[in-house]
Amino acid sequence: MASDAVQSLASRLGAAAVADDHQAATSSSPEPQASTSAPVPAPEQAQEQQQQAEGEEPQGDAPQASALLENLSHEVQVTLADQQTDPNSPLYSAKSFEDLNLHPNLLKGVYKMGFHKPSKIQEKALPLLLQNPARNMIGQSQSGTGKTAAFALTMLSRVDFDLKAPQAICIAPSRELAIQILNVVQKMGQYTPVECFFAGKDSYQKGMPKLTQQIIIGTPGTMIDMVTKARVLDLKEVKVFVLDEADNMLESGSMGDQSISLKNLITKMAKNPQIVLFSATFADVVRTFAVRFAPQANEIRLKQEELSLDAIKQFFMDCDNEEHKYEVLVELYNLLTIGQSIIFVKRRDTADEIARRMTAEGHKVTSLHGKLETTERDAIMESFRDGKTKVLITTNVIARGIDISQVNMVVNYDLPLDAQGRPDPETYLHRIGRTGRFGRQGVSINFVHDRRSFEHMEAIRKALGKPIVRVDTADFEQMEATLKAALKG
Numbered sequence: 001m002a003s004d005a006v007q008s009l010a011s012r013l014g015a016a017a018v019a020d021d022h023q024a025a026t027s028s029s030p031e032p033q034a035s036t037s038a039p040v041p042a043p044e045q046a047q048e049q050q051q052q053a054e055g056e057e058p059q060g061d062a063p064q065a066s067a068l069l070e071n072l073s074h075e076v077q078v079t080l081a082d083q084q085t086d087p088n089s090p091l092y093s094a095k096s097f098e099d100l101n102l103h104p105n106l107l108k109g110v111y112k113m114g115f116h117k118p119s120k121i122q123e124k125a126l127p128l129l130l131q132n133p134a135r136n137m138i139g140q141s142q143s144g145t146g147k148t149a150a151f152a153l154t155m156l157s158r159v160d161f162d163l164k165a166p167q168a169i170c171i172a173p174s175r176e177l178a179i180q181i182l183n184v185v186q187k188m189g190q191y192t193p194v195e196c197f198f199a200g201k202d203s204y205q206k207g208m209p210k211l212t213q214q215i216i217i218g219t220p221g222t223m224i225d226m227v228t229k230a231r232v233l234d235l236k237e238v239k240v241f242v243l244d245e246a247d248n249m250l251e252s253g254s255m256g257d258q259s260i261s262l263k264n265l266i267t268k269m270a271k272n273p274q275i276v277l278f279s280a281t282f283a284d285v286v287r288t289f290a291v292r293f294a295p296q297a298n299e300i301r302l303k304q305e306e307l308s309l310d311a312i313k314q315f316f317m318d319c320d321n322e323e324h325k326y327e328v329l330v331e332l333y334n335l336l337t338i339g340q341s342i343i344f345v346k347r348r349d350t351a352d353e354i355a356r357r358m359t360a361e362g363h364k365v366t367s368l369h370g371k372l373e374t375t376e377r378d379a380i381m382e383s384f385r386d387g388k389t390k391v392l393i394t395t396n397v398i399a400r401g402i403d404i405s406q407v408n409m410v411v412n413y414d415l416p417l418d419a420q421g422r423p424d425p426e427t428y429l430h431r432i433g434r435t436g437r438f439g440r441q442g443v444s445i446n447f448v449h450d451r452r453s454f455e456h457m458e459a460i461r462k463a464l465g466k467p468i469v470r471v472d473t474a475d476f477e478q479m480e481a482t483l484k485a486a487l488k489g
């Protein structure tokens with residue numbers, strides 16, 4: 001049974017579909033008009049590889065915060081317009097969406113979403129993605145620069161709406177990201193008759209009929225179960241297979257194995273499916289593998305120095321020890337209530353502990369935790385997306401892909417380390433990329449508390465080649481002024 005949270009999520013999706021139906025019916029577009037539809041995204045088990053944590057909403061300083069937010073939203077308009085006309089920006093394009101050979105119904109969907117011009121990755125990738133015969137693609141572009149639209153439009157362009165069978169498969173590393181992608185596809189396809197299905201654990205039942213939806217988006221393990229165990233997902237008509245956060249999907253571990261198995265199933269059953277890999281990062285070792293996974297692919301690459309966005313100002317706070325880290329964090333939130341923020345920690349129990357202590361001090365805490373039921377996860381994400389909760393403490397579970405434009409601060413309470421305990425610049429980039437979305441200003445703050453954590457941060461700084469500025473933890477007024485100035489750009 002779907003929980004209230006999932007029902008509410010689904011009813012939001014459904015409500016969108018009904019509104020879109022109405023608009024579609026009055027359209028004069030040449031294609032048959034129908035609604036997008038998605039079955040209820042049902043509870044799914046947490047991705048086992050991912051941890052989760054708790055978040056917090058501080059009190060106070062509200063008038064100041066809203067004034068700051070007003071300024072920010074004004075500045076977002078200005079900076080976006082500036083950046084889309086600056087040839088050096090990843091948001092720049094010399095073309096319009098009309099130049100990209102999209103179906104008029106998709107163009108309508110794009111404009112309805114408020115997109116006026118394509119970003120660089122959209123301008124470069126779409127002509128390659130839509131060429132015939134189809135070629136594979138390995139696409140890289142900085143976080144928050146519109147990769148989702150590039151592959152969503154590819155799936156929507158390749159689908160035959162008269163054929164009631166799965167034709168595009170998209171996998172992502174987390175339930176939260178897969179639901180987000182599904183929402184984007186539905187919005188972009190709102191003037192087409194596309195039907196989508198969310199493939200998360202528990203989203204299918206024994207004995208259910210085969211899926212007839214054209215676009216299936218979910219997590220890889222569930223997708224395989226639906227093909228091989230439940231046998232409700234038939235792959236023979238699949239034309240496009242998309243891996244979002246592809247480097248993460250292809251990394252070793254169970255998700256890597258599942259992605260490979262799914263690809264093998266698709267290539268065995270379908271005729272020449274197009275394989276599309278997108279990410280903001282491709283470490284050298286993963287790229288080598290990606291090239292084998294998607295042979296003869298068109299490739300769009302970033303240079304190392306292009307990886308991090310200038311719009312995200314990076315700071316560090318030099319703390320005396322673990323306890324001092326916590327005190328500085330609390331002080332930070334006492335002083336500065338800004339938009340929304342995400343605090344990344346390494347371990348679930350750290351997250352729990354911070355959340356428990358901050359709650360005890362009167363802060364409101366929201367948690368996203370690996371031990372939570374998926375229905376709770378959905379409710380927490382929804383509340384954070386809607387801005388009802390302002391601060392989320394989490395582990396790497398939402399480090400990638402999650403797009404909430406109001407997030408203007410990311411705190412690395414613990415710096416990201418890989419499985420071997422080495423500093424992890426890729427995960428760092430994805431984490432800080434939860435802010436500074438599509439030209440917005442953002443701030444990231446790293447906490448260091450001993451020689452080791454300082455060295456980890458230095459390694460990340462060197463790898464990314466961008467300054468990380470020290471903020472004096474003893475002078476809170478200065479800290480507040482520095483961060484507010486950074487957010488104003």
Ligand SMILES: Nc1ncnc2c1ncn2[C@@H]1O[C@H](COP(=O)(O)OP(=O)(O)OP(=O)(O)O)[C@@H](O)[C@H]1O
Binds near residue numbers: 142143401402403437
């Ligand atoms: N052409 C456009 N014009 C205006 N806004 C856009 C355009 N393309 C995408 N956006 C918006 O930019 C934001 C970031 O897009 P998206 O989530 O696709 O980024 P991404 O490149 O996939 O990031 P990440 O690497 O973090 O996954 C979204 O809110 C999206 O709606």
